[in-house]
Amino acid sequence: MKTFERPLRATHHCRHYSYETSLQGRGPLCALGIDLSGAGSAGPCMPSATARTSLCDKRADYTDDERATWKTFLDADIERLGRAVQALPKPIPLRTSGKVACPNCDGEIHYSRWHRGAELKCSTENCCGARFHIEAGKDWPQP
Numbered sequence: 001m002k003t004f005e006r007p008l009r010a011t012h013h014c015r016h017y018s019y020e021t022s023l024q025g026r027g028p029l030c031a032l033g034i035d036l037s038g039a040g041s042a043g044p045c046m047p048s049a050t051a052r053t054s055l056c057d058k059r060a061d062y063t064d065d066e067r068a069t070w071k072t073f074l075d076a077d078i079e080r081l082g083r084a085v086q087a088l089p090k091p092i093p094l095r096t097s098g099k100v101a102c103p104n105c106d107g108e109i110h111y112s113r114w115h116r117g118a119e120l121k122c123s124t125e126n127c128c129g130a131r132f133h134i135e136a137g138k139d140w141p142q143p
């Protein structure tokens with residue numbers, strides 16, 4: 001069975017930074033526990049922060065190798081998503097859902113279509129999935 005391993009999400013933010021759902025709601029979090037709840041306090045975590053402007057002496061960036069591995073995963077993810085869209089009925093009738101064999105793996109793509117939107121997701125973890133905004137009155141995917 002084919003699997004898709006999701007590598008470390010190596011962005012240009014500080015590696016301690018994440019934006020997660022917490023018990024209090026969504027917000028920026030620091031893996032080292034630095035309080036980011038104040039306005040602007042996450043500034044030093046941002047991609048645009050530089051050594052000159054950063055006030056956080058704990059900032060640690062991802063390595064170029066980690067970023068390259070993440071980009072390779074993202075590029076492959078986009079290719080899988082494109083193949084998945086091609087496997088769908090064209091167009092998907094409004095207010096319907098269904099499933100088709102995934103062209104990327106042994107799983108199934110579950111899809112649904114509603115007014116102004118559609119969603120697909122493969123049953124295999126990390127294979128592919130997305131939500132799409134679709135203009136009213138348009139067929140999707142295009143035949």
Ligand SMILES: [Zn+2]
Nearest residue numbers: 102105122127
């Ligand atoms: Zn799949």
